[in-house]
Amino acid sequence: MRHSEFPTLGVPRKAIEERMDGVAAFADLELHMDTPTKRFSSGMLSRLCFVVAVLFPAQVYLFDEVLAVVDGEFREHCMKEIKRLSDAGRTVIFVSHDLDQVSELCHRVMWLEHGQVRQIGPTEEVLTAYRQASSANTNTA
Numbered sequence: 001m002r003h004s005e006f007p008t009l010g011v012p013r014k015a016i017e018e019r020m021d022g023v024a025a026f027a028d029l030e031l032h033m034d035t036p037t038k039r040f041s042s043g044m045l046s047r048l049c050f051v052v053a054v055l056f057p058a059q060v061y062l063f064d065e066v067l068a069v070v071d072g073e074f075r076e077h078c079m080k081e082i083k084r085l086s087d088a089g090r091t092v093i094f095v096s097h098d099l100d101q102v103s104e105l106c107h108r109v110m111w112l113e114h115g116q117v118r119q120i121g122p123t124e125e126v127l128t129a130y131r132q133a134s135s136a137n138t139n140t141a
Contacts, residue, residue: 023055026055027044042069043070046066046068046070047070050063054082059091060090060091063094063095063096064095066078079105092105099131102123102127107122107123108120108121110126
């Protein structure tokens, strides 16, 4: 087997090559695809990683603060894509400190505090408890 025939992350190299134009377009990085990724900004890297994740099908997606360093327009595009994945029956784990994003994307939430599960449940129930606890902590500090 030649090197070019080896799969990459479980995706055949040919499939990757066929989707590169789509990756570049979705990430709005067409002008930078010849630039080494070590020269990409954190926002450019986040765009590229997000797009690669959503354009190559999986059963489970984990997005950990992926939208924290991208601009507003791209963030909205990503939010729509994450919703689409969830609506398509994919498992999406979305990690964020942005409660508005959590509220918009998630049906169930796990609140972690100092590495411990504090609460799991419907989004608005958990977010309400989180906000109340945060407010109480701010008022006692």
